[in-house]
Amino acid sequence: MGKLLPASLSVVMLATLLSGCVSGYTTFYKPVAGATPEAIAAKRAAPPPAAPIVERAQPGDPQTILDAYAKRGYAMIGNAMFNSGRPETEDSAVRQAQTVGADLVLILNPKYTGTITSNIPITTPTTTTSYSTGTATAYGAGGPVTAYGSGTTTTYGTTTNYVPIAINRSDYGAIFFVKQKLGLGLFTRDLNDSERQQLQTNKGAVVRVVVDDTPAFNADLLVGDIIVSLDGIGISGTKMFNDLLRDRTGKIVSIGLIRRGQRLEKSVQLNL
Incomplete structure (x- = not known):
């Protein structure tokens, strides 16, 4: 018969399931059209920094955001927009910025989109052992004789436990920029x-x-x-x-x- 595991165990198991996943900033990164490494190198004003500038903003109109950064001389080379049920760290966005050679990464503040509840079935093996005793009487020339005996029986099976989980999902996003050299501006x-x-x-x-x-x-x-x-x-x-x-x-x-x-x-x- 199934049963629910304690909430503390549920949290541990959920964390285990989510660990080791690739960051959404990497999985969902999309370069802009033509943003090859060669094109980016030709466009940029200086070599990429060891640590990109990190800025944060509320999600908003994409063109307004791009124009604001264009006014400062930055051109978008790619972005990552995705919905996730696990927390995404800013460090993951920074590492992706370093990978693509961005001078600046704009991290959009996560926006909560809802909670999904479910149960995860966990099946484990079980064993059941029963004990039995008995007597028997035999009659012969020397009279009756009583014999005593005992035994054990082991039964193998499984039991299923259900782990309750609640996954909070949010929209995440980051925009990656390089400072470009401009003739006119x-x-x-x-x-x-x-x-x-x-x-x-x-x-x-x-x-x-x-x-x-x-x-x-x-x-x-x-x-x-x-x-x-x-x-x-x-x-x-x-x-x-x-x-x-x-x-x-x-x-x-x-x-x-x-x-x-x-x-x-x-x-x-x-x-x-």
Whole structure:
């Protein structure tokens, strides 16, 4: 017949079952597209540190988080997002950051998602021994004789105990960044339909993020500026703008833009 084991034993057995598992930060790590070791090495501003910077935050809108770090010059190289029923240590996230060569790891605070209760059956062998005695009387020429005897019988079987468990599950997450070297120091997006109607053109790139302490920052380029030319060449969109910048590393460039309906020209010395 089954029975429940003490709660203290349940905790010990659950810990044993969970021990030795690979960290979720490793199992569920996903690099961003194209983030090969070679690409990361070419992008980064300096060699990876022995110990990455560790920061923490509440989960939130992914783009808002990425933009905030982009403003500081960090680019995401991968992330790990997962739901787990065992506690995940921050050390596990740091070790994964070291493995992938991250300069900074942002650990998202765990978010409790519910408790799962269950029982684990544990079957163990059992033995039962019974004892018996008896007498017998025999009659012969010399008269009756009484004999006495005893014996044992062993029965083998099993018994099943049920271990109650309660598993608290939570969402975990970490984002891994490298500090990137930047020639200009801004990120753009293509025009939306409203901006195309307003400007009466499909061409241009809107400044989305300006990175602190970069040539773009020091030249007072601002979020919302619409870049329309580079060295007199009309800009069709973000891809063209980035391609032209890539060919001008370390040079002085002239950036034509529209700010609140006014056309401006900025001369900027790009970083190497």
